[in-house]
Amino acid sequence: xxxxxxxxxxxxxxxxxxxxxxxxxxxxxxxxxxxxxxxxxxxxxxxxxxxxxxxxxxxxxxxxxxxxxxxxxxxxxxxxxxxxxxxxxxxxxxxxxxxxxxxxxxxxxxxxxxxxxxxxxxxxxxxxxxxxxxxxxxxxxxxxxxxxxxxxxxxxxxxxxxxxxxxxxxxxxxxxxxxxxxxxxxxxxxxxxxxxxxxxxxxxxxxxxxxxxxxxxxxxxxxxxxxxxxxxxxxxxxxxxxxxxxxxxxxxxxxxxxxxxxxxxxxxxxxxxxxxxxxxxxxxxxxxxxxxxxxxxxxxxxxxxxxxxxxxxxxxxxxxxxxxxxxxxxxxxxxxxxxxxxxxxxxx
Amino acid sequence: xxxxxxxxxxxxxxxxxxxxxxxxxxxxxxxxxxxxxxxxxxxxxxxxxxxxxxxxxxxxxxxxxxxxxxxxxxxxxxxxxxxxxxxxxxxxxxxxxxxxxxxxxxxxxxxxxxxxxxxxxxxxxxxxxxxxxxxxxxxxxxxxxxxxxxxxxxxxxxxxxxxxxxxxxxxxxxxxxxxxxxxxxxxxxxxxxxxxxxxxxxxxxxxxxxxxxxxxxxxxxxxxxxxxxxxxxxxxxxxxxxxxxxxxxxxxxxxxxxxxxxxxxxxxxxxxxxxxxxxxxxxxxxxxxxxxxxxxxxxxxxxxxxxxxxxxxxxxxxxxxxxxxxxxxxxxxxxxxxxxxxxxxxxx
Numbered sequence: 001x002x003x004x005x006x007x008x009x010x011x012x013x014x015x016x017x018x019x020x021x022x023x024x025x026x027x028x029x030x031x032x033x034x035x036x037x038x039x040x041x042x043x044x045x046x047x048x049x050x051x052x053x054x055x056x057x058x059x060x061x062x063x064x065x066x067x068x069x070x071x072x073x074x075x076x077x078x079x080x081x082x083x084x085x086x087x088x089x090x091x092x093x094x095x096x097x098x099x100x101x102x103x104x105x106x107x108x109x110x111x112x113x114x115x116x117x118x119x120x121x122x123x124x125x126x127x128x129x130x131x132x133x134x135x136x137x138x139x140x141x142x143x144x145x146x147x148x149x150x151x152x153x154x155x156x157x158x159x160x161x162x163x164x165x166x167x168x169x170x171x172x173x174x175x176x177x178x179x180x181x182x183x184x185x186x187x188x189x190x191x192x193x194x195x196x197x198x199x200x201x202x203x204x205x206x207x208x209x210x211x212x213x214x215x216x217x218x219x220x221x222x223x224x225x226x227x228x229x230x231x232x233x234x235x236x237x238x239x240x241x242x243x244x245x246x247x248x249x250x251x252x253x254x255x256x257x258x259x260x261x262x263x264x265x266x267x268x269x270x271x272x273x274x275x276x277x278x279x280x281x282x283x284x285x286x287x288x289x290x291x292x293x294x295x296x297x298x299x300x301x302x303x304x305x306x307x308x309x310x311x312x313x314x315x316x317x318x319x320x321x322x323x324x325x326x327x328x329x330x331x332x333x334x335x336x337x338x339x340x341x342x343x344x345x346x347x348x
Numbered sequence: 349x350x351x352x353x354x355x356x357x358x359x360x361x362x363x364x365x366x367x368x369x370x371x372x373x374x375x376x377x378x379x380x381x382x383x384x385x386x387x388x389x390x391x392x393x394x395x396x397x398x399x400x401x402x403x404x405x406x407x408x409x410x411x412x413x414x415x416x417x418x419x420x421x422x423x424x425x426x427x428x429x430x431x432x433x434x435x436x437x438x439x440x441x442x443x444x445x446x447x448x449x450x451x452x453x454x455x456x457x458x459x460x461x462x463x464x465x466x467x468x469x470x471x472x473x474x475x476x477x478x479x480x481x482x483x484x485x486x487x488x489x490x491x492x493x494x495x496x497x498x499x500x501x502x503x504x505x506x507x508x509x510x511x512x513x514x515x516x517x518x519x520x521x522x523x524x525x526x527x528x529x530x531x532x533x534x535x536x537x538x539x540x541x542x543x544x545x546x547x548x549x550x551x552x553x554x555x556x557x558x559x560x561x562x563x564x565x566x567x568x569x570x571x572x573x574x575x576x577x578x579x580x581x582x583x584x585x586x587x588x589x590x591x592x593x594x595x596x597x598x599x600x601x602x603x604x605x606x607x608x609x610x611x612x613x614x615x616x617x618x619x620x621x622x623x624x625x626x627x628x629x630x631x632x633x634x635x636x637x638x639x640x641x642x643x644x645x646x647x648x649x650x651x652x653x654x655x656x657x658x659x660x661x662x663x664x665x666x667x668x669x670x671x672x673x674x675x676x677x678x679x680x681x682x683x684x685x686x687x688x689x690x691x692x693x694x695x696x
Binding site: 032033034035036037038162163164167168171172173174175176177296297298299302315316317318319320321322323324325326327328330331334337338341345346 | 380381382383384385386510511512515516519520521522523524525644645646647650663664665666667668669670671672673674675676678679682685686689693694
């Protein structure tokens with residue numbers, strides 16, 4: 001229940017879509033209604049291949065955004081320009097919160113994000129991660145490190161964008177034991193399945209998701225269930241006390257699902273959805289990501305396009321479902337603000 | 349962020365279903381998993397017509413439950429027996445939290461629950477109300493009183509039983525402005541409408557709801573939309589800053605809905621639901637409770653029997669829905685525990 005120092009000085013590791021949206025929000029602070037209670041500055045931004053910025057009194061975010069728009073990277077002419085690599089910045093800069101926004105690497109088992117988080121936590125600095133890797137590959141160790149160093153380790157954005165999932169369980173379901181978690185948590189696969197129901201081919205569905213910036217250039221992690229596996233493992237590790245890894249998940253790809261099968265299932269008043277699940281089995285935990293046939297009267301059948309849903313089965317509170325409709329980059333960025341609010345109110 | 353004194357001494361005002369379930373939970377504390385972090389005792393129980401109990405070191409809850417089971421009221425032979433009326437107990441006893449569980453009276457505009465809450469708050473004691481009256485008829489005044497006296501005023505149970513609604517908005521949506529709230533919040537009316545879809549008459553539906561202890565002996569407040577009006581007003585007053593009263597709600601009864609209409613709507617792939625709504629209109633607020641035709645692919649169409657749902661439309665986080673499936677008296681009692689946890693963690 002330690003109140004954080006204010007104003008909060010942030011170090012951004014990574015400056016992709018979420019980082020830039022956050023920067024936009026912070027530069028137009030006056031007309032973004034959610035920020036009145038927060039006083040934050042960004043003292044460093046590091047990237048893998050776009051250079052870095054650092055300034056103790058706060059980097060010029062408008063200039064940072066302009067640099068990227070104009071040259072695709074930070075300009076050496078930018079007065080805040082720096083040669084710092086992310087890990088160096090995590091070790092050396094004076095910040096309160098490291099905001100980890102580098103892309104997830106499943107091949108590298110969550111690295112280098114895990115090292116960034118470790119470095120910050122060892123220094124007693126808070127970590128907000130938007131990268132799911134640290135939760136899926138090193139949650140127990142990082143949680144222990146955070147507790148030992150009286151630092152917060154927050155991650156609301158990692159599952160269902162800014163919608164309250166971890167905060168909900170942490171703040172609103174105290175005393176409950178979560179027995180089971182089910183959800184639809186991957187937008188790209190859901191978008192493609194919905195597109196096929198409308199008569200498009202698998203490939204047309206993928207291209208549509210890319211055109212709407214839901215899917216990445218290489219969507220295989222989404223379609224093969226890896227992204228969903230990482231998310232259900234993150235939920236199970238954080239909320240159920242599991243110690244699973246993505247490779248432990250009984251995982252099914254949707255890439256073999258044909259338009260014929262979709263049509264046949266639809267005729268039987270069902271929809272195919274990529275459903276993630278985690279549950280207890282005796283003293284151990286299991287997780288699965290499966291293309292399941294969902295009857296139309298089931299809440300999961302209503303999740304369209306980029307929407308998502310999670311259902312918690314608890315001992316005291318029964319079944320609680322949270323649905324997010326039509327998320328966008330602003331709602332994702334809000335997840336980081338939610339974590340900053342948690343720091344601000346000492347509710348972490 | 350003031351941590352409360354521990355252990356927490358509670359005064360129960362009212363001892364109906366929720367109070368008795370709480371007493372059962374507190375007496376079998378060892379095998380109720382949610383209580384490990386809470387240390388509470390009940391120093392008084394007052395009722396309107398069943399007598400009262402009081403003991404500074406904690407009344408004997410097992411004996412209290414036995415009294416009710418055996419004689420329908422507290423026995424004068426009970427060593428904790430007391431003649432205290434509720435308002436006297438609120439003024440005189442030494443407690444930390446007044447738990448208001450008396451029945452809602454719309455005719456008396458939330459009284460006497462409002463006076464109980466006022467009395468406790470003026471003494472700087474926390475109030476947890478399960479009675480919606482104080483929120484629907486006197487929220488602004490009580491909130492002000494609570495703030496002036498550095499006391500908490502909590503009420504998670506009042507809408508959707510123990511499911512997180514107020515806590516969700518308070519803890520997980522900080523910085524957001526809620527623009528609109530819609531929900532299905534009355535179990536009895538929903539149960540009756542579902543029963544009519546299955547071919548039963550209105551009266552058979554009501555008797556079914558009574559048999560399952562969803563509806564009270566006189567279900568008119570539920571069927572005429574008064575209970576739903578009180579709930580939507582509570583949500584609007586607490587979460588949107590409105591200052592509405594139940595009589596301001598544009599309210600429709602479901603009692604004139606015929607099985608024929610239900611059938612005809614069903615044929616058009618729709619369901620009739622009692623939908624509560626609150627929204628901003630310029631600088632003022634409006635609320636309605638209406639029997640609406642909901643298309644089957646809308647999330648509200650999936651709410652069956654005693655389930656409930658609420659949808660928040662926010663500026664930063666988009667649309668967030670929370671669904672509660674199959675609540676029972678234990679989940680309702682959990683709402684009080686959730687408020688006790690909020691006091692315990694200083695998160696109020």
